[in-house]
Amino acid sequence: MTNLSEEKTTPMIAPNTPEPAKSRTVRFRIKRTDGPGKNSRWESFDVPVEPGANVISCLQYIAANPVTIEGKKTTPVVWDSGCLEEVCGACSMVINGRVRQSCSCLIDQYAPNDGDVITLEPMTKFPVIRDLWVDRERLFYHLRKIQAWVPIDGTYSRGPGPREDPEHQQMRYKLSTCMSCGCCLEACPQYTLEEHEEKWDEAFVGAAVLSQARYFNEHETGKRLKSLRLDVLSGPGGVNDCGNAQNCVKVCPKEIPLTESIAAIGRSTTLHSITKFFTGK
Amino acid sequence: MSGSANQRIAIVGGGLAGLAAAVRIAESGMHADLFSLVPVKRSHSVCAQGGINACNDIARQQGYSEYEHFDETIYGGDYLGDQHPVLEMANWAPRIIDLLDRMGVPFNRTSEGFRDLRLFGGSLFKRTHFSGATTGQQLLYALDEQVRRYEAEGLVKKYEFWEFLWPVIDGEGENSRCVGIVAQDLRTMQIRSFRADAVVMATGGPGLVFGKSTNSVMCNGGAASRCYQAGAWYANPEMIQVHPTAIPGADKCRLMSESARGEGGRVWVPRKPGDSRKPSQIPETERWYFLEEKYPKYGNLVPRDIATREIFDVCVNQGMGVGGGNMVYLDLTHKDPEYLTTKLGGIMEIYEKFVGEDPRYTPMKIFPAVHYSMGGLWTTFTKGSYNPETPYGSHKSGTATPIDSEPGRGMAIGATNNAMTNIPGLYAFGEVNFAYHGATRLGANALLSCIFDGLFCGLGVVNYVKDEVTPEHRAENLHASIYDRVVKQEQDKVDRLVQSASQGGSDPQTNPYQIARELGDEMTAACTVVKTHDRLTKCIENLRQLRDRYNRVRLSDDAIWTNQSLSFTRATGDMIILAELIALASLERKESRGSHYRLDFPERDDANFLKTCTGEYDPATGSHRILWREVDTSLVKPRARTYGKVEAAPEKKTIATANA
Numbered sequence: 001m002t003n004l005s006e007e008k009t010t011p012m013i014a015p016n017t018p019e020p021a022k023s024r025t026v027r028f029r030i031k032r033t034d035g036p037g038k039n040s041r042w043e044s045f046d047v048p049v050e051p052g053a054n055v056i057s058c059l060q061y062i063a064a065n066p067v068t069i070e071g072k073k074t075t076p077v078v079w080d081s082g083c084l085e086e087v088c089g090a091c092s093m094v095i096n097g098r099v100r101q102s103c104s105c106l107i108d109q110y111a112p113n114d115g116d117v118i119t120l121e122p123m124t125k126f127p128v129i130r131d132l133w134v135d136r137e138r139l140f141y142h143l144r145k146i147q148a149w150v151p152i153d154g155t156y157s158r159g160p161g162p163r164e165d166p167e168h169q170q171m172r173y174k175l176s177t178c179m180s181c182g183c184c185l186e187a188c189p190q191y192t193l194e195e196h197e198e199k200w201d202e203a204f205v206g207a208a209v210l211s212q213a214r215y216f217n218e219h220e221t222g223k224r225l226k227s228l229r230l231d232v233l234s235g236p237g238g239v240n241d242c243g244n245a246q247n248c249v250k251v252c253p254k255e256i257p258l259t260e261s262i263a264a265i266g267r268s269t270t271l272h273s274i275t276k277f278f279t280g281k
Numbered sequence: 282m283s284g285s286a287n288q289r290i291a292i293v294g295g296g297l298a299g300l301a302a303a304v305r306i307a308e309s310g311m312h313a314d315l316f317s318l319v320p321v322k323r324s325h326s327v328c329a330q331g332g333i334n335a336c337n338d339i340a341r342q343q344g345y346s347e348y349e350h351f352d353e354t355i356y357g358g359d360y361l362g363d364q365h366p367v368l369e370m371a372n373w374a375p376r377i378i379d380l381l382d383r384m385g386v387p388f389n390r391t392s393e394g395f396r397d398l399r400l401f402g403g404s405l406f407k408r409t410h411f412s413g414a415t416t417g418q419q420l421l422y423a424l425d426e427q428v429r430r431y432e433a434e435g436l437v438k439k440y441e442f443w444e445f446l447w448p449v450i451d452g453e454g455e456n457s458r459c460v461g462i463v464a465q466d467l468r469t470m471q472i473r474s475f476r477a478d479a480v481v482m483a484t485g486g487p488g489l490v491f492g493k494s495t496n497s498v499m500c501n502g503g504a505a506s507r508c509y510q511a512g513a514w515y516a517n518p519e520m521i522q523v524h525p526t527a528i529p530g531a532d533k534c535r536l537m538s539e540s541a542r543g544e545g546g547r548v549w550v551p552r553k554p555g556d557s558r559k560p561s562q563i564p565e566t567e568r569w570y571f572l573e574e575k576y577p578k579y580g581n582l583v584p585r586d587i588a589t590r591e592i593f594d595v596c597v598n599q600g601m602g603v604g605g606g607n608m609v610y611l612d613l614t615h616k617d618p619e620y621l622t623t624k625l626g627g628i629m630e631i632y633e634k635f636v637g638e639d640p641r642y643t644p645m646k647i648f649p650a651v652h653y654s655m656g657g658l659w660t661t662f663t664k665g666s667y668n669p670e671t672p673y674g675s676h677k678s679g680t681a682t683p684i685d686s687e688p689g690r691g692m693a694i695g696a697t698n699n700a701m702t703n704i705p706g707l708y709a710f711g712e713v714n715f716a717y718h719g720a721t722r723l724g725a726n727a728l729l730s731c732i733f734d735g736l737f738c739g740l741g742v743v744n745y746v747k748d749e750v751t752p753e754h755r756a757e758n759l760h761a762s763i764y765d766r767v768v769k770q771e772q773d774k775v776d777r778l779v780q781s782a783s784q785g786g787s788d789p790q791t792n793p794y795q796i797a798r799e800l801g802d803e804m805t806a807a808c809t810v811v812k813t814h815d816r817l818t819k820c821i822e823n824l825r826q827l828r829d830r831y832n833r834v835r836l837s838d839d840a841i842w843t844n845q846s847l848s849f850t851r852a853t854g855d856m857i858i859l860a861e862l863i864a865l866a867s868l869e870r871k872e873s874r875g876s877h878y879r880l881d882f883p884e885r886d887d888a889n890f891l892k893t894c895t896g897e898y899d900p901a902t903g904s905h906r907i908l909w910r911e912v913d914t915s916l917v918k919p920r921a922r923t924y925g926k927v928e929a930a931p932e933k934k935t936i937a938t939a940n941a
Contacts, residue, residue, distance in 0.1 A: 035842045050531040057531035063846065064794030065787075066837050073787070075838040078845050083497045084533045085631050087418050088323040103532070104634050129468050130843035140320065144433050149426035150385040154308055155736055161382035163394035170623070173387040173413055176422060177627075180322055219385045 024049050024114035026107055030077055031121040033128050044069045055102035056084055079132040086253055089179030093132050094121040099186040101253050123186045127195045136182050142205040146229045148212045150222040162220035175215040177254045184208050184248035184258055190241050204241040207248035211261035230272040239265045287757045288746055289314055291462050291477035293445045295321025298711025299483035300424035301735020307431035309743045314475055316440045316464055318499045322425045325485050325497040329417020330628055331540035332409035333728040335374030344679030345406040347371045347686040352676045355917050357403040357584050358719020359875035364916040365664050366716045369691030370733045377732050378410050384423040388412050400543040403584045403723040414538050414627035420728055442467045444848055445504045446771045448511050451763050459707035460756045463767045468843050472771050474764035476756035478746040483710040486654040490856045492801015494651035495527055495536040505658055505713050506855035513702045515896045516715035517656035519866035519877050522722055523809050524652035525588035526611050528636055534650030535635055538628050539724040542581040546613045548572050550595055552931050555605040560644045571595055574929035583924050586721045586876040589649045593810045601931055610644035655718040658709035659895055663696035665689045672918040697745035700738035708742055710734035720875020778847055782839035791835045793850040800827055804860050808867050813880045817868040824861050831857055862896045862905050869907050870894055887919055
């Protein structure tokens with residue numbers, strides 16, 4: 001490899017993605033809010049579609065060129081994102097009325113025609129911080145509440161963990177891919193906006209947290225806390241708040257069997273209550 | 282001395298390294314404040330796919346050992362890694378796997394229920410443990426859960442959506458110590474100081490310096506750059522790993538894990554340049570499996586820098602890329618689709634979602650992308666008990682190892698300077714620590730080094746705070762002015778940037794997003810796969826111009842609430858400074874080693890450059906100084922790094938395609 005010419009070093013990560021036959025734009029209608037308690041407004045932007053564009057790259061374009069279709073200069077839109085490959089859960093938003101990850105929303109598939117309109121709104125079940133960015137702390141609060149961890153005896157080595165049947169591992173693996181993105185909560189009729197942290201103990205935990213409870217209850221060591229988790233989940237905000245609308249499983253980007261998890265937790269809490277009734281424990 | 286109840290340790294970054302440190306510190310009963318740009322569960326570690334390396338019972342029975350893992354890592358890193366820390370890391374690896382297993386990580390299982398293993402680059406043994414193709418996500422979640430437990434107990438306090446702005450350093454020169462940080466809440470924009478008796482930087486890599494990379498949006502290297510500007514040394518900046526297999530997008534490049542090749546994936550191009558047939562219509566004899574031909578021993582599993590250069594050579598130099606462009610096939614279609622779903626489901630899904638084709642039935646089209654920084658903040662350590670009189674030579678699998686795998690052989694357990702930067706009290710863990718990976722990181726060693734730093738070196742941090750911070754030097758007893766000075770420095774910076782918004786104008790010359798984009802394009806062109814003196818010199822000049830433009834930068838948002846452009850713009854300035862150092866180091870290292878390939882100096886030059894390149898920043902002049910530190914090769918002798926290469930050319934159609 002001695003004859004690589006210098007000029008050829010330039011296209012390193014720009015392989016020959018074919019240029020589109022003709023350039024086109026899509027129109028973004030974005031619901032904007034300057035901060036908590038502020039009124040929201042709509043702004044629209046025309047964005048030229050790059051090859052391989054997704055909602056994120058269009059928002060990046062708007063950040064660099066914050067001018068509305070009326071030619072009015074505005075501020076860059078604020079949004080939350082991270083990995084951009086649908087494993088971190090950050091970039092959930094409501095796109096044309098349906099909650100999903102914005103990174104995997106590819107423009108060429110989603111809005112294939114010149115002038116197509118894409119509407120972006122923040123999720124409605126969480127307090128808005130600014131524009132499309134919401135605060136999902138309630139989800140993590142509820143994970144703490146159900147003790148979503150395996151209670152190990154410290155981090156020094158004590159040999160391997162429990163052996164596990166591969167089928168069981170596959171089941172647990174699927175549950176473990178939950179990235180706390182909040183899509184299932186946005187789609188759930190029973191999960192409603194609650195801005196006050198002091199009311200979170202009574203508020204519905206939602207599908208993601210129920211499924212995580214199942215995940216930890218299914219682990220040999222994790223099940224040591226099963227009874228405590230079921231105590232929480234048979235109380236207010238627990239599994240009985242589920243209205244069985246089954247929207248959660250339809251919007252989950254990781255296709256986690258959330259309704260199965262809810263059913264499993266429902267059975268466990270029932271059994272748990274009966275046991276408690278008869279044994280007093 | 283034994284520390285006080287008010288003593289706190291600040292951890293910056295909530296990926297694997299930061300979380301592992303938090304767990305170890307909290308377990309010791311000490312309080313940790315954990316700062317992260319994002320909720321820690323969304324840290325960039327989630328993107329790691331392939332797995333985590335460790336010697337294991339099966340490999341051991343085939344002649345493998347912790348020592349061989351160590352040897353592979355040093356050889357893979359082209360002898361630039363710190364040998365003592367790498368030995369210790371390899372020795373702890375099996376214990377770390379056991380621990381993760383106990384934490385509930387859903388590692389893939391064999392039919393008997395044991396942990397499954399796969400092959401990975403740079404090794405001939407199966408020594409990679411994995412959880413589907415989302416191993417990083419699974420490990421991060423396990424540690425996130427353990428930290429949540431300590432958070433509930435009150436030992437860890439999280440500051441999520443807080444940005445680290447600057448380390449607080451008390452004293453001058455030899456007597457300086459890091460005593461806290463200044464950070465900003467990205468929602469309220471409040472800037473404040475946090476007192477800490479030690480600060481652990483676990484802030485990951487600087488992928489965004491190169492524009493599009495495989496990294497997450499927060500991996501801009503800003504935090505490392507700020508520590509560097511505040512006096513911390515930055516080592517081997519020129520060692521940037523370009524991953525051979527990624528899919529390019531408009532916003533980033535998405536990784537297609539090395540595990541695809543570990544599970545049998547084959548890289549090829551049509552033997553006929555510009556062949557327009559569909560890949561499935563191209564018969565076996567008309568496919569060029571160039572990696573298998575050139576590297577009969579390792580095949581598709583040569584280390585990443587080698588695979589990347591070969592792909593680059595085939596596409597750019599020989600014009601043999603798919604359809605005449607810069608792409609090659611990564612082919613898994615000969616494997617059972619169900620097997621692929623179980624072993625590689627995570628990346629199958631990413632490819633399907635982002636490209637729209639099913640890699641179980643159509644070969645993937647991939648190309649290299651910037652992925653990882655071997656370089657990072659310079660750190661030191663205390664040597665362990667293994668210090669032979671003469672370095673060991675080439676190790677042969679199955680033969681007796683020169684040393685066993687007891688803890689403390691490589692690094693002294695609990696030593697307070699393990700993974701400490703040149704500034705006492707300031708530590709660097711994980712990707713931001715330069716120590717382990719030398720000039721190329723082997724696949725599935727990154728997760729290991731992150732967790733190892735957090736757990737092993739975390740103990741040293743606790744000991745430092747307990748034993749070496751005297752009561753009068755404790756952060757709680759220091760004068761407020763030490764902290765207020767840094768808060769003011771950062772507040773002034775913010776005020777300047779916010780005021781620039783009022784100057785208006787939409788000049789691309791001063792648009793921060795435009796400047797960042799040009800920075801990425803320039804760094805990708807000059808400082809990645811192939812570097813030359815002329816291009817690097819031009820790059821340094823271009824960076825100077827970008828820095829001038831940055832000094833006149835104008836924001837388009839003057840909000841004092843959740844101003845993302847402010848944070849982005851501030852980081853862009855820090856990225857330019859880090860970029861200058863990367864380019865300068867690339868220019869000064871006049872040899873080729875690992876990921877650093879100089880067309881004008883194509884050979885490794887141990888006589889002059891078996892050295893750690895260390896950058897020091899002069900804030901007064903804004904200039905960089907490079908010093909070369911000897912690499913300690915007292916454990917293993919350097920040998921030629923060839924991976925058994927033989928010559929091969931597309932027209933040699935008779936060569937067997939061995940692994941078909």
